[in-house]
Amino acid sequence: MRGIEFRVGRTGRVTPLVWLNPVVLEGRRISRVSLGSLERWESLDVRPGDQVAITLAGLTIPQLSEVVWHTQERSPLSPPPPQRYHLLSCFELTVGCESQLLARLTYLGEQLGMQGIGEGTWQALMEAGVVTQLLDWLDVEPRQLQQAYGIGEATATSLTEQFQVARSQPFSAWLRSVGRAAGE
Structure with a gap:
């Protein structure tokens, strides 16, 4: 390992x-x-x-x-405390919330039908500080998107179009995308 x-x-x-x-x-x-x-x-x-x-x-x-x-040298590991994370945690980028916010954005994008926007795109937008909360992408401008690694003018335009498609999704899709737990 x-x-x-x-x-x-x-x-x-x-x-x-x-x-x-x-x-x-x-x-x-x-x-x-x-x-x-x-x-x-x-x-x-x-x-x-x-x-x-x-x-x-x-x-x-x-x-x-x-x-x-088992190796003789046992490296100490500190997993995140499970009691810190739940259905209502990590809707914004704070220390320790990177993974959960990324998973939330990825799921949201899938549920709202955003084509070509996956985990890698959300990760780049988070790293660039363009998206730091679950719904930041609703107000982002194409020039802001271009601040993220690998996003040029054409990709920014495509992303903006997909964000517009997501905005037009029915309320039921929005509910599924932001609040539904697995298996419900």
Whole structure:
């Protein structure tokens, strides 16, 4: 294992993601595996440097099946406290909220039918300080969009058009995009 990243999803769930030295299984290059929950991470007690066994569930989804060997040097890890994150946390970019806000924006874009606007675009807009709250994109001008890495005039125009499409979505789509929890 190369490392562990703790991601906070849009509903506030903290998920450990294990980064691997790339391996090939069934012709697929695998470089990361989700552990699914903090509880599973704690029970496995995996740390960078450990050797793990990876399998493919259903021949498609990589999963960590077991820890083969724990490294002698146990790196301390501090996962985000799960009680800090929930359905009503992280609607703006503050310390510790980057991952959840990014997940919220990505989901919002999908639910409102924004074509060609995915996680990478939202990440660039957040890093440039153009979008720092869930609904900042509603008031952004094309010239502001161009401040983000990789967004030129043509892309800014396209993004602006997609934002207009999103504005015209029905109220039910807006409700789904900002407030609905997974599985509801």
